[in-house]
């Protein structure tokens with residue numbers, strides 16, 4: 001994203017906030033992994049969304065109408081000794097020159113400066129609970145102001161949820177955001193193809209994961225958007241399986257849910273295919289039910305339809321399929337109404353997608369499902385997970401299938417951002433056979 005995009009986002013927030021207000025947004029804290037090793041740092045998505053600034057110990061402060069500039073960035077001071085060990089810091093000069101802050105102060109000066117900025121403001125935009133250590137400081141500063149009211153200082157009379165304002169902005173993707181998401185989806189699709197070409201009986205799930213990571217990283221996506229799920233056979237029936245430590249077996253399916261993060265934007269793709277390159281008849285039957293459900297759901301993604309329409313379409317096709325093959329019995333409408341499919345399909349058909357894989361934004365507005373609008377991005381990911389209930393014929397046992405694509409709502413309908421990942425049975429079998437003939 002370029003500097004202008006971040007400035008535009010801050011401007012939108014300023015317009016929402018109005019006069020006599022202030023927004024305070026601390027960045028995420030560093031998490032310790034073990035002893036001297038920390039997890040790789042990633043900015044809070046809202047923090048990055050407003051600033052593009054990715055150092056810990058930083059705080060964004062926005063003060064609409066402030067004569068000396070509306071955008072203040074508190075961050076660490078330059079420190080050559082520390083930079084030799086831990087890397088470059090922008091410092092106050094960099095915050096202004098590189099990141100467009102109107103003013104920048106050292107993070108260590110917050111106690112001296114922030115109470116003065118909070119003084120006489122009517123509204124404070126802040127979200128409690130994200131950074132507990134910072135919550136305590138905010139409460140202290142606000143209490144201090146309240147106690148100083150005898151000296152004629154006013155404390156704010158309204159605290160407004162900042163995250164909610166930013167979440168609504170983030171729900172509508174700009175053209176540069178869509179470009180980043182298209183790229184993340186493209187690289188992720190390539191990674192799924194690579195996994196199909198590599199997978200074989202006797203390989204380990206983590207070896208397939210390594211292929212996926214290689215494709216992500218060599219294309220500039222340094223991290224997956226979430227831990228990859230690489231589930232062979234019955235592991236495909238565990239929705240959040242991430243152990244990825246089992247050997248792939250003949251006649252099993254492999255369910256892979258993996259998406260890259262590119263420039264802070266996520267892809268989220270699932271494909272399910274046979275380890276040995278050829279679906280068994282039972283696998284193919286179930287697979288095509290899920291595929292038909294997914295296509296029916298994607299067809300419902302268009303402006304004016306509401307959030308739940310793709311889910312309703314998927315549930316209908318899945319239930320019809322389960323009746324057809326004898327896994328459910330009864331009248332279709334009743335089965336749908338009673339959610340009888342839930343033994344085999346226990347999650348919803350999708351979620352918003354963006355900087356966070358389960359992205360922000362309300363699904364209901366005023367108690368009603370939200371209408372889809374151009375610029376929104378969602379996943380469509382129906383599945384069937386048949387474990388081994390006694391009443392189910394053995395031939396279906398431990399087949400887990402999910403097919404997941406990333407879909408942008410456009411003015412006229414939709415665009416499937418992840419279209420490059422094959423999902424038709426014959427496409428997958430042909431691709432896998434071709435790869436095997438080269439080995």
Ligand code: GLY
Pocket residue numbers: 226257268351357381404
């Ligand atoms: N990969 C997480 C999800 O599909 O929701």
Ligand code: MN
Pocket residue numbers: 257258268269270404
């Ligand atoms: Mn997924």
Ligand code: MN
Pocket residue numbers: 268350351379381404
């Ligand atoms: Mn998903």
